[in-house]
Amino acid sequence: MFAKASRFIGEVKGELRKANWPWESDPKIKGFKKYKELVDSTVVVLIAAILLAGFVSLWDIVHTQVVFFLTKLGS
Numbered sequence: 001m002f003a004k005a006s007r008f009i010g011e012v013k014g015e016l017r018k019a020n021w022p023w024e025s026d027p028k029i030k031g032f033k034k035y036k037e038l039v040d041s042t043v044v045v046l047i048a049a050i051l052l053a054g055f056v057s058l059w060d061i062v063h064t065q066v067v068f069f070l071t072k073l074g075s
Contacts, residue, residue: 022035023035023037023038024037
């Protein structure tokens with residue numbers, strides 16, 4: 001069992017070395033410049049999430065008002 005776990009961890013480490021990480025590997029680059037791609041991607045995701053939340057909220061309000069109008073109309 002321990003041999004399987006050790007082999008699995010070794011394989012995971014090997015795959016993680018092959019991964020393309022979202023920061024610069026150049027040791028000369030310091031500070032936030034090193035994480036530019038990571039920060040840019042995070043900003044894009046946050047903006048997309050905010051826009052999606054606004055869109056869903058708007059349609060929720062519209063549909064609520066339509067249902068309210070139709071139920072008032074029927075009574």
